[in-house]
Amino acid sequence: MTRTASGPSRYGRWGFLFCLPALLFIAIFQLYPVLFSYFISLHEYDLLSPPRYVGFKYYLGLASDKAFLRSLGITITYVVYTVVPVLGIAFWLGWSLTKLGRSRGVWRTLIFLPSVMPLVSVALTWKLLLNVQGPVNDGLGFLGMAPVSWLTSSAMAPWALILVSWWHATSYYTIIFLAGFLAIPRDHYEAAALDGARGWSVLRHITLPSMKPTIALVVVLSTVNGLKTFAFQQIMTDGGPAGSTQILTLLIYKTSFSFLQMGKASTYSVVLFTGILVISLLQIWLLRDRHRHA
Amino acid sequence: MRKFQSALLSWALAGASTLALAGSATAAELTFWHHTYPPATDFIAKKAAEYTAQHPDVTIKLHEDPHGDYEVKLTAAIAAGNPPDIINVLDYLFPQYASKGILAPVDPAAFGQKSQADLEALYQPSALSGLTIDGKTYGVPEEFNTLALFLNKKHFADIGLDANDPANWPKTWNDVFELSKKLQKKDESGKTTRLGFNWVWNLDPYWYAQQYWPILVQYGCDVIGADGKAAINSPACVQAFTETWQRMITDGTGGPELATVNPVNALQDFSEGRQSMAIAGIWAPPLYSDEVKADYVVAALPQRDVAKPATLLNSYALAVTSGSKNQKEAFEFLRFLTSDSDGYLAATGYVTGLKGWADTDVAKQTRGSAVFAEGQKHGSFVWRSPTWAQEGTAIKNAIEQFAQGVPVQEALDQAAAEIDQIRAN
Incomplete structure (x- = not known):
C-alpha cells in the first residue's frame, strides 16, 4: 500500500522536474515580460533613465489619445475585414479539397505554401508586386484598367494589406478546415443520404454542427493573429502613408523603440492583451458546443 | 617522478594563467557600434587594424546594423547597462542622449588640445555646434554633411x-x-x-x-x-x-x-x-x-x-559612452581615426569637418568638394x-x-x- 501511495507522488516529483526547464522558460521569457509590461505601464520610462511612477496616467489618457484611437480603429477594421472573408474562403477551399481524389495532396501542398514561406520575403515580394509601376498594375493595364496606388494612397493601402492577408491566412486555415472535414465520420453522411438529405440540408444539419469546434478554433486563431499582426504592415508600408495602416502592434513598436515611451507603449500592450483575451473568451463561449456539454 | 612532473606542469600552467590575466588587465577591447554603410565599416576596420598594430594593448571590435535597427539596438544595449565604448549617433539625438548622461564629454587632451576652445579650433565653424550642449561637446564628427x-x-x-x-x-x-x-x-x-x-x-x-x-x-x-x-x-x-x-x-x-x-x-x-x-x-x-x-x-x-x-548641416558623429571603462583609449582611437580626413573622404565620401579638409589633393580630386565646402558655410542643424x-x-x-x-x-x-x-x- 505504501509503495502504491508513494508512486504517484514520486512520479509527480519526476514529472515536475522534467517540466521544470519548460516552466522556467515560460516564466522567464513569457510570464515575466507580461508582468513587467503591467508594471511599466504605470511608469514613465524612456529606457535611458530609471522608471518614474505615474499611476494610471496613461490609462486615463487613452480616451483622448488620437494616435491610439486611430490605430485601434485601423486594427479593428483590419481584423473584421480579414477574419470574416478568410473564414469563408478557407471553409470553402477546405470543403472543395475533400471532394478531390488523388490530386488532393498536390492541391493541399500548393494551398499551404504561403504559410511556410518566410513572412519577410512574402511581404517584400508583395511590396514589389503592388508598386504603382509593378506587375499587378501592369496586369490591370493589360485589362484596360487604370493603375491603382496600392501602397501610396491612404485609401487603398489598408485594403492592399487586407488582400495580402487573405492570401496568406487562407492557406493555413484551409488546412485546419480540411482536417476538420475529414474527421467527420462518413456514416453521418451515409445516414443522411438514406434519409434523403441533400446539399444545404446536409451542410446545415451534419457538416456545420460537426465542424463547430473547428470553426471556433479558426475564428479564435484568426482573430488573435489578426490583432497581433505586424510584419506585413511594418515591411510593406511602415504604417503609412500618413499613418493609414498603423495598426496597434506597430504603434506599440514605434512608441517604445522610436519614441522611447515605454510606459505608454506598455499601456497599449496591456489594452491589446486584455482585448485579445476578452474577445477570445467571448468567441469560445459563443461557439461552444452546447450539446456536448448538456 | 611522475607526481613531480605533474606538480611542475600545474605550477607552470598556473603561472602562465596569472601572467595572461595580468596582461588582460591592462589590455583594452573597445566595442564600436556603427550604422551599416559598407565603405565606412571597411575603412574603420582597416584603421582599427592599423591602430592595434601600433597599440597592441588596444583591440577594436566593430559591430554594425542598418540605420533604424541600429538606433533600436543601441538604445536596448544602453538600457541593459551594456553600452558599447564608441557609438555612432545622429546629431539630432545628442540633446536626448547627453541629457540622460549617456555620453562622455570629449576630452580635449585626448585630441592633443588644452581646452574646449582649442578643440573647436580644429574644426570648421559649426562642425561641433550640433554636438555641443551647454558648452560641453559630446562627440566628434565622422561626417559633417551638407547637401x-x-x-x-x-x-x-x-x-x-x-x-x-x-x-x-x-x-x-x-x-x-x-x-x-x-x-x-x-x-x-x-x-x-x-x-x-x-x-x-x-x-x-x-x-x-x-x-x-x-x-x-x-x-x-x-x-x-x-x-x-x-x-x-x-x-x-x-x-x-x-x-x-x-x-x-x-x-x-x-x-x-x-x-x-x-x-x-x-x-x-x-x-x-x-x-x-x-x-x-x-x-x-x-x-x-x-x-x-x-x-x-x-x-x-x-x-x-x-x-x-x-x-x-548634419552629422553622424562618433561619441564615447559615459559607461565605457575605456574612455581614454576610446577617445585616443577616435582621434587617430578621425584625423585621417583624406582617408575618410577617399574611402567613404565622409567629410570629417576638420579645418582645411577641402584644401587637400584628395578633396580637390573629389567631385563637388568645393560645392560642399561652400554649403557648410550656409547650413544649420534641424530643430532640437x-x-x-x-x-x-x-x-x-x-x-x-x-x-x-x-x-x-x-x-x-x-x-x-x-x-x-x-x-x-
Missing part, C-alpha cells in the same frame, strides 16, 4: 544641356521643377521611365527632414515658435511646402508613386540612372552604379533666394527637441497627406496640433 544637387550628365545631354556648365544648373526650386518636366521620360503607355527629380518618400522622418529643413529655413519657417508651440502651420511654412513638395505632385513630375523606396539606399532611382537630379550629401557617390558614378555632376543646392543661401522623433513623424505624415491631395494648410494644421500634444505630455 547639394546631384545631376546626371547624360540625362542633361539628352535635352541639350551641358551639366558641367554651372550656367545650366538649376539655381532656384522653380528652375528644378521646370527642368524636371523636360528631363522626365515616359513610354507609350504613359508610364514614367525616367524622373527629372523627386523627394525621398516612405522613409523615416529624418530622411524627410534632411530634405525639407533647408527649404523651411529659406522660407523663414520655424517648426517650433519662440513660445515653444508648433509653428509648422504658419503662412511661411505653408508657402514653403506648397511651392516645393506639393508643387511636384501638382506638376505630375514626382511623388511617392514614382519613387523606388529602399531604406538602405534612399537614392536608388538616381543611383540606378532612373532619375536625373537628386538631393544628397557628399557620402552618396559610393552607392551609385558604375555608370552613374561616371556621369554625375555636383551642383549647389537650389535656393528660394540665391542671394541668401541656406542649406542643412527631446521629442524630435514624434514631431518629425507628425510632419512626415502631413507631407504624405498633402501628397495625396489634402490641402497643405489642413495637413500642417493637423501636424501642429499633434506636435503641441506631444510637447504637452
Whole structure:
C-alpha cells in the first residue's frame, strides 16, 4: 500500500522536474515580460533613465489619445475585414479539397505554401508586386484598367494589406478546415443520404454542427493573429502613408523603440492583451458546443 | 617522478594563467557600434587594424546594423547597462542622449588640445555646434554633411544641356521643377521611365527632414515658435511646402508613386540612372552604379533666394559612452581615426569637418568638394527637441497627406496640433 501511495507522488516529483526547464522558460521569457509590461505601464520610462511612477496616467489618457484611437480603429477594421472573408474562403477551399481524389495532396501542398514561406520575403515580394509601376498594375493595364496606388494612397493601402492577408491566412486555415472535414465520420453522411438529405440540408444539419469546434478554433486563431499582426504592415508600408495602416502592434513598436515611451507603449500592450483575451473568451463561449456539454 | 612532473606542469600552467590575466588587465577591447554603410565599416576596420598594430594593448571590435535597427539596438544595449565604448549617433539625438548622461564629454587632451576652445579650433565653424550642449561637446564628427544637387550628365545631354556648365544648373526650386518636366521620360503607355527629380518618400522622418529643413529655413519657417508651440502651420511654412513638395505632385513630375523606396539606399532611382537630379550629401557617390558614378555632376543646392543661401548641416558623429571603462583609449582611437580626413573622404565620401579638409589633393580630386565646402558655410542643424522623433513623424505624415491631395494648410494644421500634444505630455 505504501509503495502504491508513494508512486504517484514520486512520479509527480519526476514529472515536475522534467517540466521544470519548460516552466522556467515560460516564466522567464513569457510570464515575466507580461508582468513587467503591467508594471511599466504605470511608469514613465524612456529606457535611458530609471522608471518614474505615474499611476494610471496613461490609462486615463487613452480616451483622448488620437494616435491610439486611430490605430485601434485601423486594427479593428483590419481584423473584421480579414477574419470574416478568410473564414469563408478557407471553409470553402477546405470543403472543395475533400471532394478531390488523388490530386488532393498536390492541391493541399500548393494551398499551404504561403504559410511556410518566410513572412519577410512574402511581404517584400508583395511590396514589389503592388508598386504603382509593378506587375499587378501592369496586369490591370493589360485589362484596360487604370493603375491603382496600392501602397501610396491612404485609401487603398489598408485594403492592399487586407488582400495580402487573405492570401496568406487562407492557406493555413484551409488546412485546419480540411482536417476538420475529414474527421467527420462518413456514416453521418451515409445516414443522411438514406434519409434523403441533400446539399444545404446536409451542410446545415451534419457538416456545420460537426465542424463547430473547428470553426471556433479558426475564428479564435484568426482573430488573435489578426490583432497581433505586424510584419506585413511594418515591411510593406511602415504604417503609412500618413499613418493609414498603423495598426496597434506597430504603434506599440514605434512608441517604445522610436519614441522611447515605454510606459505608454506598455499601456497599449496591456489594452491589446486584455482585448485579445476578452474577445477570445467571448468567441469560445459563443461557439461552444452546447450539446456536448448538456 | 611522475607526481613531480605533474606538480611542475600545474605550477607552470598556473603561472602562465596569472601572467595572461595580468596582461588582460591592462589590455583594452573597445566595442564600436556603427550604422551599416559598407565603405565606412571597411575603412574603420582597416584603421582599427592599423591602430592595434601600433597599440597592441588596444583591440577594436566593430559591430554594425542598418540605420533604424541600429538606433533600436543601441538604445536596448544602453538600457541593459551594456553600452558599447564608441557609438555612432545622429546629431539630432545628442540633446536626448547627453541629457540622460549617456555620453562622455570629449576630452580635449585626448585630441592633443588644452581646452574646449582649442578643440573647436580644429574644426570648421559649426562642425561641433550640433554636438555641443551647454558648452560641453559630446562627440566628434565622422561626417559633417551638407547637401547639394546631384545631376546626371547624360540625362542633361539628352535635352541639350551641358551639366558641367554651372550656367545650366538649376539655381532656384522653380528652375528644378521646370527642368524636371523636360528631363522626365515616359513610354507609350504613359508610364514614367525616367524622373527629372523627386523627394525621398516612405522613409523615416529624418530622411524627410534632411530634405525639407533647408527649404523651411529659406522660407523663414520655424517648426517650433519662440513660445515653444508648433509653428509648422504658419503662412511661411505653408508657402514653403506648397511651392516645393506639393508643387511636384501638382506638376505630375514626382511623388511617392514614382519613387523606388529602399531604406538602405534612399537614392536608388538616381543611383540606378532612373532619375536625373537628386538631393544628397557628399557620402552618396559610393552607392551609385558604375555608370552613374561616371556621369554625375555636383551642383549647389537650389535656393528660394540665391542671394541668401541656406542649406542643412548634419552629422553622424562618433561619441564615447559615459559607461565605457575605456574612455581614454576610446577617445585616443577616435582621434587617430578621425584625423585621417583624406582617408575618410577617399574611402567613404565622409567629410570629417576638420579645418582645411577641402584644401587637400584628395578633396580637390573629389567631385563637388568645393560645392560642399561652400554649403557648410550656409547650413544649420534641424530643430532640437527631446521629442524630435514624434514631431518629425507628425510632419512626415502631413507631407504624405498633402501628397495625396489634402490641402497643405489642413495637413500642417493637423501636424501642429499633434506636435503641441506631444510637447504637452
